[in-house]
Structures are given as structure tokens and as C-alpha cells.
Amino acid sequence: MKPRHKRFALIGLGLITLALATMLVLNAFRSNLVFFFTPTQVANGEVPQGRSFRIGGMVEDGSLTREGDGLTVHFIVTDLAKRVPVTFKGILPDLFKEGKGAVAQGQLVADGTFIASEVLAKHDENYMPPEAADALAKAKASGAQSSSTLVVQPQ
């Protein structure tokens, strides 16, 4: 092979590797995107069926109940306009509190309950999870009942 051919072969190989990598990345990216929805969107039926997504909002005061096994919990996530009942089996993160923001990831089942596979804890509790704050802000902006108890305090 002449040096020029070698160089072409090298560049070609590099491009093929890159193309493969890009394909792999984009494919994985598309199938692993998790979309976020507010309780209002859930109530309006805008959420995907049979696919995992996130909901966020405030954990309604007094809505947290625990089953006899000590692990399964039920609570309600609200954006102060609509409410979504959530079931989760496992240990809740330290930052989880009634009246505070929370984000849960999971699927919606037929009876309208959200079965969470994960309730998210952020590194820092000075702020409300951004998605949750956003859900509340949206519901408020669309003319729903407002709330003065929530303080969104970004750093």
C-alpha cells in the first residue's frame, strides 16, 4: 500500500468507528430518555402508556400512609391543581417530606395510580427538585389555586 492509501484506510476506519459509536449513542439515547410530566398533564392523559416517566410536584400534607410491611408507602403528588396517587415500595430518601417537593419515576397503571420504581433524592436539599418547582409554577401560571407556603429557593 502506498502511504496515501494507508492514510485513507486509517481515516476510513476512524470514520466507521465514529459512525458506529454515534449510532450506538443516539440509539441508546432515544430509548433511555425519561420524560417529565406534571400531575395536570397526567390527569389530562398526556402521558405515555407502558413507558417509564417522571412526575413531580409537592407531596400532599397528610397523604403519606404506610402498609403493614413497613416498606410500601402511598402518598399523593400534587401541583395544587391535580393530584396523582403514588405507590412506592422501598426506603424513601432523607429529603422526602410531606409538604415538600418530590420527583418520582415509574409507570402509570390502569386505575390511575403511579407505581414508582424510584423516588429521587437530590444531592442538596436547599432547593426543591427543579422539575417539582416547575410543575407547581406551571399549574400556578395556568390560573390554578396558588400557594404561599412554597418557597423555591435556588442557590
Add this chain to the structure above:
Amino acid sequence: MIPEIGQFALILALCVAIVQGSLPIYGAAVGNSALMSMAKPAARGQFLLVLIAFCCLGYAFAVKDFSVLYVAATSNSQLPLHYRLAAIWGAHEGSLLLWTFILTVWMFAVTLFSAHLPETMRARILGVMGLVSMGFLLFMLSVSNPFERLIPAAADGRDLNPLLQDPGMVMHPPMLYMGYVGFSVAFAFAIAALLGGNLDAAWARWSRPWTTVAWCFLTVGIALGSGWAYYELGWGGWWFWDPVENASFMPWLAGTALIHSLAVTDKRGGFKVWTVLLAIMAFSLSLLGTFLVRSGVLTSVHAFATDPKRGLFILAFLAVVIGGSLLLYAWRAPRVGLGGGFDLVSRESMLLANNVLLIAALGSVLLGTLYPLFLDALDLGKISVGPPYFDAVFAPLMTPALFLMGIGPLAQWKKANLPELAMRLRWAFGVSLVTALALPFVLGKWTPLLSLGLLLAIWIVTTAAINLRERLAHVDGSSLAGRLAAVPRSYWGMLLAHCGIAVFVVGVTMVKGFETEQDVRMNVGETATIGGYTFRFDGAQDIMGPNYTAARGTFHVSRDGRDATVMYPEKRRYPVQNQIMTEAAIDSGLLRDLYVSLGEPLEDGAWSVRLYYKPFVDWIWGGCLIMALGGVLAVSDRRYRLAWRREEPAVPAATQTAGRKVA
């Protein structure tokens, strides 16, 4: 008074930085050695001034001066002294000060170890670093001043976030920043070379040790952060693909690529243009990482925009640094020329493949980290990209890279013979394959990923052994010890770092394959068994800490009826911020960790409890430390020390030899 001195020192440092960033570079351009020689004293002066400012802030924390806004916001009178000092970098303003301070530390180091550099080169390097520090000082003084007063003073501080009250907080950020900012030296070398238009092998040799040292710090910093998350967050995970983690991982990937590309430029004069681009990339990603984590943009894109001055400054600064250096690159790089040619199968081509794979991995992390932010900023909806994406992308990208890691160091420069390589490596391959297939069965569970991980790890170690044996056959020396000593340290460093990767891979593979976890409700006296260990819960007592109260659980752990250990996980409550913290109990071992964390109290003294059995998890961080150790060993090689001792006129001669070799 003291905070004002700090503030004043920062202003003076800014003035010095302006001088340092302009006159020496101009002097290098016009050949005025008086102007060039200003770089060194300016850099040292700036180091001293920022050191004063740093000490002033430290003093304000030490004496609990709550009339300083930053001190009041991030500490509290009950906070122990070492955490008050660590609180210097507990939030945005202080982190920037730490960043700038470390930048001046690196500058100072450059003035100490640059006697062998040509005057113009040193002037340009320090000038570029001066420009970077000018940007940071301007930013601090204009929109995020750590010395801002709070009048009237607060009665007490708001306290450091309890999550940050941990030895990890004392060590992790400075280490990480040493790494981030260390890439500024490689960056400055690259920009200086572009400005001067002479990118030769000598340039690569000079910047290699600096890059490696920065990389070592970054590796240790990331490992510390990962370990901290592991024991502090109470979730037993060691890497979450969180944007904060990704922000530190991206410069690491770029830096790893840079180290390998520099090797080619140093030894063969090749990849010059690419190496320069990588140096720019590594530092740009460090800047991006700093700002991503510290600007609040991750918290909320919209919160970031609510303080438009800060956001605007950051974007402008990033645009100037990244855009400016890329412009300079586009203008000057075509003059650099290509290095020596090489064959399709050669050490160069394998290092090139390593670079392509690392950069592809970097691109995928960048996409997964920034894409959700972009969508959010443009109000196109909220999405998140979870760990499954990164896992799905990383395994296939890193598998060929790790496989090549075994072959690359054995391949000859320029042209290697594939059948001959295969012959030399056949034993390593056979041993790896058989062990990887058999070992999981011995351990009691077989999955393809388990075998693949073990295959790669054993492959790396066995090929390293072959590599060493061949090397020893080629060096002079009668005794084995003499021959071992004759092998250069940089070579030992490379082998060691690669074995560190193997250790890391074993850790990841074993944890992913064999870890077990259990969330259970436990009454007092009840037992649960996991991974062959039986945990008996003996109830929880209330205890008092220095600035918290806690419930401390007692778990007696036994194995096969014999007592193994007693573990005390805690659930702490920090009253100042009214925050609950899980303090997991971990029994570490070479082959396994036991991990217990308390969930929530239930009725009758029962608790919900999370139990983990994590085999080989400590190998993950051990592997990182071995990698960093390899880097340290490589830097201590004689060839760099010789380069430092060598007088200036000797350098062009070295360049010529390198040039001839390539030609």
C-alpha cells in the same frame, strides 16, 4: 478589617494578573526580554496575593465572623473548626476563590520548574495562565465576591449543608480542583506553542509531566467523590451519572486521551494538531465543569437566568476562552504540519483508536449531560437521561479500548506485524479466555457481562506481564534486580496505571454481578440474611453529636454462627437546617463490603433497614488509586528530571534529534 484586606488583595491580584496576561505575551511577540521576564515575578506575586485573600477568608470562618455574608451563609457557630475551614469551598463564591488560588499554585509551580524552558515559551505560558486568572478574579470581584459584608451581622450562620459535613468535603474539592486547574498548564503550553508556531516534540515532552500530575489529582479527586457518595448518601451506589459527576468525568476522559496523544507527539512527533486540540478540550471541559456545578444551572436553568449578570459573565468567559483558543487553533494549526507516517497496525494507530474511543465516550457523556439542559432552556420540555443510557453506551465503547490496551504497549511504533503480535499474545489470550469463562462458574453464577469484564481485566494484567518479561529480556544487567531497576519509571508507571484499570474493572464487574441488597422491616431482635451474613437488629438508641442528634442502630453480624462484626448505622438530625441524614455503617474488606443504613422508624422500635452485600467494591477506588500511583511513578522518570536540569541551549538540540528521528 480582615475581610477587607482579603478583598484588597484580590483587587491587587487582578492588577497583577492584567500585567501578567498582557506584557509578557507582547514581549514574546516582539522579542523584548525585559517584558518577558516580568512573567515570573508577576506570577509569584499573584500567588502571594491570592494566598493572602484565601487565608483572610479562612480566618473569617475560623473566628466565626458572621458579618461576612458568605461565612454566615455556609457555616454556623456549632460547626467544628475543620468543617468551618472546609466550608470555604462549600458554595459558589468560595469555590471560585479556591479555584483561583489553585491556579496561582500551579502558576507558582511553573515558575519553579521552568528553568529549562526558552524565555519566550515561559513568558507565553505564564501570560496565558495570567489571562485565565484575570477572568476568574474579575468574575469574583464583579458578581460573586466572597468577602461581601452582611450588615447588620447575623447572630448565627445558616450552617453548612449536613451532607457536606464530612471528611470527604475536606479532601474531595481541593483534589478535584487541583486536577481541573492543572489542565490549565497543558492548555497554556498548547496556546503558547500555537502563539509561537513551534510545536515540536520538545513541547510535548515539557507538557507531559504537567498533564500527568493534573490527571493524577483529577483521578484521585473523582475517586474520593465517588467514595464519599457511596458512604454518605446511604444508597450504596458509587456512581450515579449525575450531571455533577459527569462534569468531573468529562475532563478526565479528555485528559486521559491527552496523556496518550502526548506520548505519540513526544516519541514520534505525530498527532501534534490533535494533541493541541485535546489540551484545549480538556481545559475547556474543566471550565465547563466548574461552572455547571457551581453556577446553579443544574439546579434550575431558570434560576441561572434570574441572576443575569452572573450567567452572562460565565457564558461570555466560556465563549472567550473556548472560542478564542479554537480560533487561534484554526488560524495556527495548519502551520504545524503532520508528524511521521505510520502503518495501519502500529502503536500509533492503536493510540489513535484509544483516542477516538475516549472522545466518543466523552461526546456521549456531554450529550447526556447538556441535552436536557438545552431542552429546558428553550422550554421544549423536561427530560432526564438516566444511568441506563450511560451504561448502554459505555460498555460497548470501552470494551474495544480495554482490549487494545493489552496490545498497544506491545506493538512497535510505526509498523507492527499483526501475526507476530498474535503469536506473542497467544498465551495471554488463552489464559484470559479460560479463566474468564471458568471463574464465574466457580463463583456460582455466569452472565456474559461477568465473563467479559473478567476477560478484559485478566487480559490487561497478563499482557502487562508479557510486556514486562519482554522488556526485561532487552535491558542490560546481570541480575534480575539490576534489570528491574534498569526499566525506566515511566514504563513502570504505564504498566501500573493499566493494571489499575484492570483492578477497577474487576471491582465494577464483581459489584454489578454479585451485589445483593435487601430492604426489610426489622423488629428488635429480628434477623435478616444477605450474602451469607446474618444481621441481628438489637434496637436503636438516641445519642447526641456535636451539632446533631441521632438514632443509632446496633446490628450484630455473624457468619456461619460465628460473630463477624458489630455495626452502628445512624439516622442524624441536624437542627440548624432541620435536615435528616442517613449515616450508613460499612464494614469494609478486601473482598466484600457490608453496608447497613437505617430507613425510617416504625412502631415498637422497629426500623425499615437497607442491607447490602457488595463484593469487591473497594477495588473500584483501589483501582483509581493505583492508576494515580502509576501516573506519579511516570512523572518521577529520569527523562523529565534531566529535562529540568538541562540548560536552555540544550533544548533546541534535543528538538533536532527528535525531528530527525521522525524524518
